[in-house]
Amino acid sequence: MDYINAHFVSLGDLDDVDDHITRLNDRLAQIQNIIKEKTSGVPDSVPESTSRLLEQLEASDPTQLRELVSEHGTEGVKERLQKLWDEKSSIETSQEALVSGAELEKSLDNASALGLDDLKVYADRVAEIDQFDIKELLEAKLLQVILQRKETLVPKLDGLLSEIKWLSPKEQVSVPSSTMKEITGTLAELVDLQAISDTPHYPDVWWALEILVKPFVVRFNYHFSQASETNRMSRPEWALNYVEKFFADYIPSIELVLGDTFLKHGRIGVFEVITAALVPVREKISGMTQSLNSHIEKANEEDDLVALEKYGRVLSHLIFEMASFDQRLRNNYKYNPHVESFESAPERKWLGLTGDTFMGSSSKDSPVVTNWLNLELQLAKKRFDSDIIGAADAFSIDYEFDASSANPHNVLKPSYSAYALVKLFDNLTTHFKTLSIVKYQLKYVSNIQLTFLDEYLKALENTFKAFNESLSSKLIANFLPGTTKPDTTTTTPVVVNNGLKGLEMLTGIYCSLKFVIQHMEQWSGELLFVQLWNFYKTIATNKVKDDSIFSSSLDEYNAMLKRVFSKYEEFFKKEIRAALKQFVNSGVWVIDDESHKNQPSPQLSNFITIVPAYMSFLRRALPEADYFLVTSKVCDSFARIFQEYVVTNNQFNANGVEQLKTDFDCLVSHLSGPLLLNSEHPLFTNLSNRNYKKVLQSLEMLSTLDVSTAKTLRGNAVDPSHIRERFENRLDCLTDREINDLLFRIV
Structure with a gap:
């Protein structure tokens, strides 16, 4: 060598x-x-x-x-x-x-004497030579021959097209068949010539198609690449619509001229025409993004928030319109310029003009991507801060939500902020949904949408913290008789109003959490987010255990939902104790006056006013199933407090037991509807609530056993099982210890 x-x-x-x-x-x-x-x-x-x-x-x-x-x-x-x-x-x-x-x-x-087939043969022979220096010299010689022939064919094709006023929007010219045949032949010859040594790959175009779409390019540049009314940075859709109209108007005519020219080269003619027509569009978009990047960079340097928002909105609008345009080309023409053979599927899909803009010619992201994501986040955060969590009624419940539903009692009423957050999330999804570039879709979801879910959870945590501080600041009264004086300065309406404020705050948090959870579960099943998650799992360096892109957020929201729900029990314990305070402290259950008439104690008035008012609010705010879960907790609290502070904290003679039954029946009559202590609904009822049944069985035992029987049973230390045998329900909700304790309550 x-x-x-x-x-x-x-x-x-x-x-x-x-x-x-x-x-x-x-x-x-x-x-x-x-x-x-x-x-x-x-x-x-x-x-x-x-x-x-x-x-x-x-x-x-x-x-x-x-x-x-x-x-x-x-x-x-x-x-x-x-x-x-x-x-x-x-x-x-x-x-x-x-x-x-x-x-x-x-x-x-002597190339002038060679036909295209001969040139193709010589090109194949040159390709077979493995001596690099010789091969390089011959390839240069072959290219020189091809370019010389191109210089002859291009003017010829251009002249023929000008002669028939090709693609003229206002001219209707009758074209002789001989001329059309010559145009078709020249175009095919130019395509075959280029294919010998330089078959173009996207975004490069065929020489013949450069000539074919030249009239369109000239008009496009006239309208959108120089100072004119139509060339407005804030209206990129005008240029894109112009391109689409050109395709709709002229592609059928262009297909007639192309014939089967591209079939032998494994290409689809319409795709190649679209690629050629996109050249000036790509150049225009490139110029726009460079200008916008400069304006944004300057605004950042000068801390000009007004200019930053202005150009940020223009950039977001450009990307949205561009991505939508890309999607329409895919849908309307099945466009994928990477189809280069009819024998196999294309190696990759078209990423659109958006992909060309985002990635450019290098492997690194364009500054457009960073600016776009940052500005999308800033603009959305401005709305999030002011219109969602910053609103005065952010966590107030929207009672009119879905009021026209066939079953409004089964509909979860969201807070205004939760509904606005879901709307913001869905709106942001439309901003990237048409991108069809998974890499940037993932960036958008993780950098923007998931960020707002996290921020909203923090806002709920802060509101929940304020509720807890308010709840903890109210001391629980001591209900033992004589230790506390009744608070006569606070009227029942004031108590109800204050309690409802706290309950509204708690329920607003609960409904906000549950509404967002429901939508995250819905989003998790949507095809877009399923595909994004599957893609993420393929590129993740560590094994991914989560089921969806929202799994982590769902876990955090559900954990808080459990904590919030547990506060209903704590809230009602406090409110029920306060409402029964006077009744507990003033109750006398050893009544010797035989003329005493059993009437509901007037001290129950607070309770039968306050609790039903709270439950009325909850019934309006919560779906039926959630309302039942809350009533179950309220029923537990009511029954336990009554059992602990009244039944097991006093002694009763026969008259006292009757008075106790009268008072309890009064309470139940007012609570049967609010606490679902009835059988009106086959699924949702608290009649089987164990704590409620414990009170009923305690009253039954107290009223069934007279004082002499109780003394005998106590004196003989009778096993509780023998006492149970006296009752049809066998006092199954009472423990042996509780049965023995009740024996000592009978005097």
Whole structure:
């Protein structure tokens, strides 16, 4: 190879190839003479096989020589021989390449006489040459021939198209069939010519199609690439709509001209036309993004928030319109310029003009991406802060939500902020949904949408903290008689109003959490987010255990929902204790006056006013199932407090038991509807609530056993099981200890 590089600099040196071959043969003869001289002094005792080896060396028969050297030669001889043969083989290969190259160059010098098929054959022969220098020279020569022929065909096609006023929007020209045939033939010839050595790949275009769409490009640049009323940065959709109208109006005509020109090259003609027409559009968008990036950078440097928002909105609008345009091309024309064969699927999908803009020509993201994501976040956060969590009624419940539903009692009423957050989230989804570039879709979701879900949860946490502080600041009264004086300064309406404020705050938090949870669960099942999550799992470095992109947020929201729900029980415990305070402290249950008439105690008025008012609010705010869950907790609290502070904290004679039953029946009559202590609904009822039944069974036992029976049972230390036998329900909600305790309450 060193010999070739030293003596053959250009194809012109091939003229002296015979002289070089002669000199090489002379050199080979010298080598053979040296071998002969070295072996001439071999004694007669040298074996006959060695003599044959020397003879074969002189005869240079490759096959026999290798056999003899392999059998008798030393390692040194083998290495020297192999080196000589390698050098000879290299020289012969180079000689063949030079001869073939000279022949091809001579043929290409007479290219005017060659047809396209001949050029294609010569191109294939050039591709087969493995001598880089020679191949490079021939490829340059071939390209020169192709470009020369292009210079002839391009003006010809351009002239023919001008003659028929091609793509003229206002001209209707009758085109002779001969002219159309000539146009089609010239276009096909130009396509075939380019395919010989330079088949274009997106975003590059075919020479013929550059000429074919030139009238459109001129008009497009006139309207959208120079100072004019139509060229407005804030209205990129005007340019994109112009392109779409061109496709709709002229693609059928263009298809007639193209015919099956591109079929032989494995391409789809319409796709190639669209690629050609997108060139000026891409240039315009590139200019717009560069200008916007400059304005945004300047606004950041000068801390000009007004300008930053202005140009940020323009950039977001541009990307939205561009992504929508990309999607319409995919939907309307099934456009994918990466289709390069009918035998196999394209290796990748088209990322759109948006992808061209975001990624540019390098592997790094364009500044457009960073600016877009930052500004989308800033604009959305401004709305989030002011219109969602910053609103005065942020966590107030929207009672009119879905009021027209067939089953409004089953509809979860959201807070105004929760509803606004979901609307913001869905609106943001439309901003990136049409991108069709998973990488940037994931960035958008993680950097913006999930951020707002986290921020909203923090706002709920702060509101919940304020509720807890308010709840904790109210001391729970001591209900033992004589230890606390009734608070007569606070009227029942004030108590109800204050309690409702706290309950509204708690329920607003609860409904906000549950409404967002429901929508996160819904989003988790949407195809877009399923695809994003599946893609993320394929690129994640660690094993992903979550089921969806929202799993982490759902876990946090559900954890808080449980904490919030538990506060209902704490809230009602406090409110029920306060409402029963006077009743507990003033109750007298050993009544000796036989003329006493059992009437509901007036001290129950607070309770039968306050609790139903709270439950009325909850019934309006919560879906039926959630309301039932809360009533179950309220029923627990009411029954436990009544059992603890009244039943098991006093002694009763017969009159006292009757008064107790009268009071409890009064409470139940007012609570049966609010606390679902009835059988009106087959699914949601608290009649089987164990704590409620415990009070009923306690009253039944107190009223069934008279004082003498109780004394006898106490004195004989009767096993509670014998007492249970006296009752049909066997006092199944009372423990043995509780039964024994009740025996001592009867006096």
